[in-house]
Amino acid sequence: MKRPGFTLLEVLVSFALLAGLLTLIFQSQTEGIFFLAKTARLEIVQKEAMNRLMGLERAGEMPNPASGRFETGHPLEGGRWEIVQEQEDFLGYPIGKITCHIFYLENEQEREFSASILGDLK
């Protein structure tokens, strides 16, 4: 005669399914938090690049030195920055282009963000 109730195998399978489903939910939530943190970091990176370009725009000359590392205590500590000046051709006219590259660490991997302004230095 077959016993009433679940077998051990059925109980184990249901636990495994429950655990799998809950893990999936947590994983998606954790990813959401990860992307929020990533966005917050990108905001800091973008602001850093723009602030450096604003300083250059105000001075009208390239900073000396034109590259460096972020010091201890800086929100982007462990990263570095670099400002590069180029000439671009715009319909036959030369236009100065100054780009600020920010190299920052995300999960111990180096990422890059860059922003540019157009114009001639003094």
Next chain:
Amino acid sequence: MRRGGFTLIELLISLTLFGAVTALLLGGYFQFQGQSSRMSKTIHLRQELRNLESLIRADLTEAVYLENYAKGAEGEIRPSGILAMDLMEGGFNRDQLHLQVHSRGQFFTGFKLAYNPELFEVSYYFETNPQTGLGFYRREAYFIDGPLDEGGDAIVHQLSKRLTQMNLTFFDDQNQPQKDWPGKGGLPLGVEVELTLEGEDGTSQTSHFVINLRPAMGPGVRF
């Protein structure tokens, strides 16, 4: 005949497994809750910072230096454009900022609209209220009825209760940083603003931005 249901061993194994799975899931859940709560607080602080930044940025960008007003009727020199004081109140960098701006008032709508010269006075300052504690305020006054840093018909808004520092740096004609700006001799080349918000749980967020009022280069300047 064998009895139906689980044996003791089966019951113990399934309870142990259930306990282990629940412990893992609860651990993950509480960790997630903690992270999510921290992140949510940070997002709220950053949102408030962005709102403050956009207001201050808009006002600073519209700042004007009025030469005739500055000269005055009897040849006295009155502060105009930007007047800022480095207060260093209680060890904090709580600066005061007064501006003459050329724009439609942000909150002063409807009043004297027919005669609106689009000139307003705007101030940002900290004030401690015995009931509500330290607050950060924006005062918008219809131009022009008194010294830049006082008086007149004004609309005052409390912008934040959590802003603890506003640190301003002005760049003079030689691009040298100055802590104060006297409101004489024109606008600075640029202004650097640092805002610090402190949450209820002690976490803080800082926003740091630069506005150039008279850039030496850039689009529209020299090509």
